[in-house]
Amino acid sequence: MAPDHRPQDALDPTPDAPSAQGIDPVWVRDAHVREILESLPPDDETTPLAAQLLEDTRRRVSLQGHRFARPRETRIITVANQKGGVGKTTTTVNLAASLAQGGLNVLVIDNDPQGNASTALGIDHRAGVPSVYEVLVEGAPMAETVQQCPDFPTLFCVPATIDLSGAEIELVSLVSRETRLRRSLDEYLAQRDEEGLPRIDYVFVDCPPSLGLLTVNAFVTGREVLIPIQCEYYALEGLSQLLKTIQLIQAHLNPDLHVSTILLTMYDSRTNLAQQVASEVREHFAAETLQTSVPRSVRVSEAPSHGQTVISYEPSSTGALAYREAARELSERAGGREDVSA
Numbered sequence: 001m002a003p004d005h006r007p008q009d010a011l012d013p014t015p016d017a018p019s020a021q022g023i024d025p026v027w028v029r030d031a032h033v034r035e036i037l038e039s040l041p042p043d044d045e046t047t048p049l050a051a052q053l054l055e056d057t058r059r060r061v062s063l064q065g066h067r068f069a070r071p072r073e074t075r076i077i078t079v080a081n082q083k084g085g086v087g088k089t090t091t092t093v094n095l096a097a098s099l100a101q102g103g104l105n106v107l108v109i110d111n112d113p114q115g116n117a118s119t120a121l122g123i124d125h126r127a128g129v130p131s132v133y134e135v136l137v138e139g140a141p142m143a144e145t146v147q148q149c150p151d152f153p154t155l156f157c158v159p160a161t162i163d164l165s166g167a168e169i170e171l172v173s174l175v176s177r178e179t180r181l182r183r184s185l186d187e188y189l190a191q192r193d194e195e196g197l198p199r200i201d202y203v204f205v206d207c208p209p210s211l212g213l214l215t216v217n218a219f220v221t222g223r224e225v226l227i228p229i230q231c232e233y234y235a236l237e238g239l240s241q242l243l244k245t246i247q248l249i250q251a252h253l254n255p256d257l258h259v260s261t262i263l264l265t266m267y268d269s270r271t272n273l274a275q276q277v278a279s280e281v282r283e284h285f286a287a288e289t290l291q292t293s294v295p296r297s298v299r300v301s302e303a304p305s306h307g308q309t310v311i312s313y314e315p316s317s318t319g320a321l322a323y324r325e326a327a328r329e330l331s332e333r334a335g336g337r338e339d340v341s342a
Contacts, residue, residue, distance in 0.1 A: 068102035078222030083238035084209035087265035098327035100155035110160035118159035125159035142188035231274035
């Protein structure tokens with residue numbers, strides 16, 4: 001079994017001790033955080049390593065013990081990009097883990113036959129385990145497939161098994177093949193309410209890098225789309241094609257679907273190409289693109305081999321801090337509808 005790299009205070013933050021003067025400890029902490037941040041030296045762009053260390057320090061101080069506000073209703077976010085290797089699964093699991101660590105109830109639906117999201121969350125997804133395949137093809141209740149993540153008590157996952165690789169063909173002949181996942185999720189959320197269980201605050205649906213029926217089901221299920229974009233030229237070509245697909249889904253299957261968030265991944269500030277791609281994305285999608293970008297990180301790549309997200313594997317790493325900052329930015333957005341069809 002892989003060693004547990006998590007510091008205790010990263011997962012179980014203890015409440016602040018009451019002040020002898022009767023001052024609210026939250027305000028004391030906030031004032032202390034502001035004092036620390038103001039004492040840090042200004043950025044020095046001539047030394048990239050020092051600048052990164054300074055940015056990490058700022059994020060670490062500001063995120064320490066941070067608790068996310070609950071959204072007014074469950075936010076259902078489909079994480080999609082038809083281009084492979086842009087960080088869809090990595091983004092899905094680390095944003096979900098960040099929000100769960102911040103006190104929210106989060107569900108991840110692994111809708112990719114590779115099952116990488118299930119692996120990163122430490123979820124059993126061997127052949128025969130109840131999974132999203134049974135939900136889509138056999139009509140099984142989603143409640144029978146949900147598993148709890150071992151690292152975060154409020155993070156849950158519907159795993160993907162190897163059986164899902166054949167679901168594309170089997171779904172073709174089924175009635176209402178495009179809406180099966182959405183109906184099952186809606187029933188599961190309603191069932192939790194009836195049983196008095198805590199409401200799920202965020203649902204993330206991880207997609208395969210294709211535009212088959214699995215991805216269509218994910219688009220019909222989601223109300224928002226989060227697009228991770230790798231900071232390379234080909235990613236821009238894939239983005240325009242993806243937006244056309246989303247327009248088709250809006251027109252025929254899910255009029256509530258909209259692109260709410262774009263996250264720049266694998267960002268390397270040392271290269272002109274990465275800076276140019278980031279500049280173009282921010283210019284054309286200013287309202288949707290998060291200010292936070294996720295840099296290339298060895299720790300982010302290592303974490304799944306230990307059956308963990310980088311949030312629990314190496315919480316103080318640059319990649320973990322970037323995803324936690326992105327999660328905070330995501331949670332502070334209302335998820336309002338924006339028209340990015342142009």
